[in-house]
Amino acid sequence: MPRGVRVLLGCLPGLAAVAALPLCASGVERAVEANARAAAPAAARYTAPRPDIVPRTAWLGDDARPQPAPRYDDEVTAVFVHHTDTPNGYDCADAPAILRGVYLGQTGARDWDDIGYNFVVDRCGTIYEGRAGGIDRPVTGAHTQGFNHRTTGIAALGTYTAGVPVPDALTDAIAALAAWKLGPAGTDPRGRVRLVSSNGLSRYAAGTTASLPAVAGHGEGYETSCPGKALTARLPDIRELAARLQGRPDAA
Known part of the structure; x- marks a missing residue:
């Protein structure tokens, strides 16, 4: 034997x-x-489900303009939060029309090839696909000077300066979207990431590696007051909720 x-x-x-x-x-x-x-890997253990997202065809319709093919990065490692600097007292049923106005302003007066934000969220928590290229893909946006690569731009429909109430439905939707987009890269929404500036007009010289919050306000990468003091003050809550939605343990 x-x-x-x-x-x-x-x-x-x-x-x-x-x-x-x-x-x-x-x-x-x-x-x-x-x-x-x-x-x-963390990417496999800490992921979040995809939230409901309204496709751009549903709000843009026949107003879409000819544009070049989308550009892509290898992954999304960070999120920049913005506001659209549009009125706040809208009926959420009118959000698609307001979003069309943002699109036409950016592709018309500013002569951009598409809307800059990858996603837009209204005050009722409805998420809209922004820039073309595929909701599930790491589309290169045009939202944060110097830091459009490997990031997603999420804009709150409205203007959230100091003293303006920020609806929980809005911040909850931003957190859900951030949790989902950051999951595949294994990024903890409460952490920091290293990003390389591609443009000297940002806060950092081109080629500089910057350490930035994984869920950052627009002003972290580019000299601006966006997304407004009221929404900026809610970013810690957004980060914490996004981490919980990824199934991460509470911070020590």
Whole structure:
């Protein structure tokens, strides 16, 4: 009898050893699975479901203008939060029309190739696809000078300067979107990321590696008051909720 078999059978008397073989195998399998889970990358362990998103065709309709093909990055590692600097007292049923106005302003007066934001969220918490290229893909936006690569721009429809109430539905939707977009890269929404500035007009010289919040306000990357003091003050809450939606443990 091979030595390995004698050793295994020597653990238990007679037929008990044979009966124990499936139990031993099962225990080994469970241990392997547990080790695999522990070794799994953060991207696999901390993800969030995709929230409901209104496609751009639903709000843009026939107003879409000819544009070049979308550009893509390898992944999304950070989120920049903006506001659109439009009126706040709108009926949410009118949000698509307001969003069309933002699009036409950016592609008309500013001569951009598309709306700059990857997503826009209204005060009722409805999320709209912004820039073309695919909701699920890492589309390169045009939202934060110097830091459009490997980031997603999420704009709140409205103007959230000091003293303006910020609806919970709005911040909850931003958190859900951030949690989902940052999940594949394994980014903790409460943490910081290293991003390389691509434009000297940003807060950082071109080529400089900056350490920025994973969920940052527009002003963190570019000299601006956007997204307004009221919405900026809610960013810590957005980060915490996004982390919980990813299933991350509470911060120590």
